[in-house]
Amino acid sequence: MNTITTTNFNFPYQKSVYHGKVREVYNINNDLLVMVATDRLSAFDVVMPKGIPYKGQILNQIATKFMELTQDIVPNWLIATPDPNVAIGHLCEPFKVEMVIRGYVSGHAAREYAAGKRTLCGVAMPEGLKENDKFSTPIITPSTKADNGAHDEDISREDILAKGIVSEEDYLVLEKYTRALFQRGTEIAASRGLILVDTKYEFGKTKDGKIVLIDEIHTPDSSRYFYADGYQERQDNGEEQKQLSKEFVRRWLIENGFQGKDGQKIPNMTDEYIQTVSDRYIELFENIIGEKFIKADISDINSRIEKNVLDYLSKK
Secondary structure, three states: OOOOOOOOOOOOOEEEEEEOOOEEEEEEOOOEEEEEEOOOOEEOOEEOOOOOOOHHHHHHHHHHHHHHHHOOOOOEOEEEEEEOOEEEEEOOEEOOEEEEEEEEOOHHHHHHHHOOOOEEOOEEOOOOOOOOOEEEEEEEOOEEOOOOOOOOOEOOHHHHHHOOOOOHHHHHHHHHHHHHHHHHHHHHHHHOOEEEEEEEEEEEEOOOOOEEEEOOOOOOOOEEEEEOOOHHHHHHOOOOOOEEEOHHHHHHHHHOOOOOOOOOOOOOOOHHHHHHHHHHHHHHHHHHHOOOOOOOOOOOHHHHHHHHHHHHHHOO
16 A cells, blocks of 8 residues: 655755654745645554555645635635645744634543543533533633644643643634634534534744644544434434544544553554545545545655655745
8 A cells, every 4th residue: 555654855945854643844944834744643642553545635635625714714824735745834833732622522522521520621511411412612622732752631721821831812812713713614514414523723823923723624633523414313312423533543443452551552454444444534535525535646655745845845
C-alpha cells in the first residue's frame, strides 16, 4: 500500500521542520508554513505503525474546504493548497490549548460520565444523561496542547487563565470563535444529513497579533459525526449510533486491548483492516463534503509533493 508516513524535504529558505503526530510543518523563512498531511494514524496519542492510504489527502482537503466555508466568520492561516496533501499559510504562534467543544455525551465525555464524573474541564454535566444524548447547550472542554509524544490533558477555563497559558482577553476570543465555528459546522453537517457531535479547534497568532484558526477543522481526526437519520430512534432503543469519525478505530483498539497505556502493545493491523479504515475515511469525505473523492496519484507521493511545493514557492 503506497502511503506517506515520513517526509524529509529541504525547501528553499527552510528554517526548521516540526514533526507532529500526523502533520509535518516546514517553516519557510519565518514567514510561511508548509503543512504536509501524512497518512499516519494516531489514536490515544499514539501513532500506529502503518499508514492509511489517502488519509492525508482526505484530512487536508476536508480542512481546507472548511477553512474556505468559515473564513467569513473566523479568520484563518490558509493561503494556498498546491498539492492534495499540502496546505501553505501564514506563520503563527500557536496557543498551547486545544478548544474542544461537545454537543453530545460521546467519546471521552461519555467515558468520563460512565465513570461517575459530572464535571468535565470545570463544566458541569447534568444527571440523567446516557451515552450520545445531546447537551442542552454545547460545552467547551479545553485540553492542553501536548508536546510531541505526550498526552493531551483536560484543563478548565479557570486553570488556563490562572496559569497564564492564555490571557483572558484572548481566551474570550477563542471561546467566541469556537462557538461560531461549531454552529457553522453543525449547519453544514445538517445539510448533508449528518450531526456534528464534537470537535476541536486550534488557534494561533499571526506576526501582527491577529488570532486565526490553524491546523485542521471538521475532519474525522478532529471531529465526530453521527448520521442524523435514525439518531433519535437509536437513542430511544439504546442502540449504538451510526457514526463517521475516528472513534471506530479507537473502539477496535480497545477491543484488542490497547488504550495507549504503559505496557500495552499496539495490535496488528492487517492490510485488510487498513483498507477498511481507508474506505471509512473516504466515506466520511464524500458525506461531509458532498462530493466524490478523487484519488490523487500515489505512485510516488513524496516526489509529487516536493514538485508541487517547489513550483508554488518559486512563484512567490
